[in-house]
Amino acid sequence: MLSLPDAGATWxxxxxxxxxxxxxxxxxxxxxxxARDTACLASVLHLYRKDxxxxxxxxxxxxxxxxxxxxxxxxxxxxxxxxxxxxxxxITVMGATDRAQSLLQELPFVTPVSREISExxxxxxxxxxxxxxxxxxxxxxxxxxxSVLLGSAPLVGEKSVTEAERRAYAERAARVLSMAGNxxxxxxRAYYFALATLAWFINPLLFxxxxxxxxxxxxxxxxxxxxxxxxxxxxxxxAEDKAx
Numbered sequence: 188m189l190s191l192p193d194a195g196a197t198w199x200x201x202x203x204x205x206x207x208x209x210x211x212x213x214x215x216x217x218x219x220x221x222a223r224d225t226a227c228l229a230s231v232l233h234l235y236r237k238d239x240x241x242x243x244x245x246x247x248x249x250x251x252x253x254x255x256x257x258x259x260x261x262x263x264x265x266x267x268x269x270x271x272x273x274x275x276x277x278i279t280v281m282g283a284t285d286r287a288q289s290l291l292q293e294l295p296f297v298t299p300v301s302r303e304i305s306e307x308x309x310x311x312x313x314x315x316x317x318x319x320x321x322x323x324x325x326x327x328x329x330x331x332x333x334s335v336l337l338g339s340a341p342l343v344g345e346k347s348v349t350e351a352e353r354r355a356y357a358e359r360a361a362r363v364l365s366m367a368g369n370x371x372x373x374x375x376r377a378y379y380f381a382l383a384t385l386a387w388f389i390n391p392l393l394f395x396x397x398x399x400x401x402x403x404x405x406x407x408x409x410x411x412x413x414x415x416x417x418x419x420x421x422x423x424x425x426a427e428d429k430a431x
Contacts, residue, residue, distance in 0.1 A: 196391075200304055203391035204311060207398045211380050214402050215373070218409060227410045229369060231418050236368075237361035240340075244353055247343050256337060256364075260330035263371050267323035270316050270374075277313050281306065298390045305388075312384050319377035326370030333367060336360045379405060 222229045243252050280287050288305045341348040341356060383401045387394035409415075 196298070196300065197304070199391045200300070200307075200387075203387060203394045203398075204307075206395050207311075207380070207384070207387075210398050210402050211376075214405060215376070218405075221410070225410065226415070226419060228412070228415055229365070229372070229409070231415060232368060233361060233365040235418070236364045237357055240357040240360040240364075241354075243337070243360075244341050244357070245343060249337065249340070253334065253337055256330060256333055259367070259371075260327055260334075263323050263326045263330060263367075263374075266371075266374055266378075267320060267327060270320040270323060274313065274316050274320065277309060277316065281309050281313070284309070296389060308384070308387050311387075312381060315377055315381045315384065319374045319381070322370050322374040322377065326367050326374065329363060329367035329370060333360065333363045336363055376405065 218227070218229075221227065239252075243249060246252075284302060284306055288300075288302060292299050336356075336359070340360070341353055379401050380398070383394065383397040386397035
């Protein structure tokens with residue numbers, strides 16, 4: 188039977204990890220719903236992707252467009268391969284939990300915990316990066332699909348393609364690109380919350396504070412960042428700035 192201090196520490200750790208998942212899942216759902224009727228990075232970028240696909244059909248040479256999609260895919264592939272390396276490191280640490288726990292307990296401000304709690308912390312981090320890997324790999328595949336759509340884009344002056352079909356193509360291609368970008372965003376979000384999980388190895392209260400801080404940072408960047416304002420704002424030149 189657990190003693191009172193051990194029971195208190197167990198409940199505190201359990202409360203911290205519950206708060207972690209509530210924040211992660213809750214913010215993901217909140218951001219997805221809010222993006223439907225509020226300007227944010229995801230919604231504004233979708234409009235830019237739609238403009239991109241519309242203008243793509245006006246160009247005869249589309250090498251630059253293919254290069255941009257390839258670059259986006261390479262960024263996602265980089266994070267996917269990096270996630271595999273992190274998973275390998277976490278599995279290695281799980282094989283030497285006692286040694287890792289003794290090293291942590293030598294650090295200042297680290298709350299001592301049992302081996303079982305330490306293993307649970309590692310399993311949580313392992314689950315986070317497994318989720319991140321599947322998210323990044325699915326994003327990679329969706330960028331592959333976007334490349335196929337790029338190859339099937341209507342040509343300039345192709346009379347057999349109506350204007351309605353061109354608009355439908357632009358919407359369809361932009362949607363696939365946005366879905367791939369959203370998967371990349373979910374993977375990055377997993378990295379943010381994984382960094383907050385590192386605070387759990389020091390103190391569960393610090394873990395709660397770090398998780399809350401991650402939600403605040405994500406909200407500010409997605410809904411109130413300077414780059415969002417820059418993408419939404421188009422300055423109108425003054426009359427004296429215009430050429431005579």
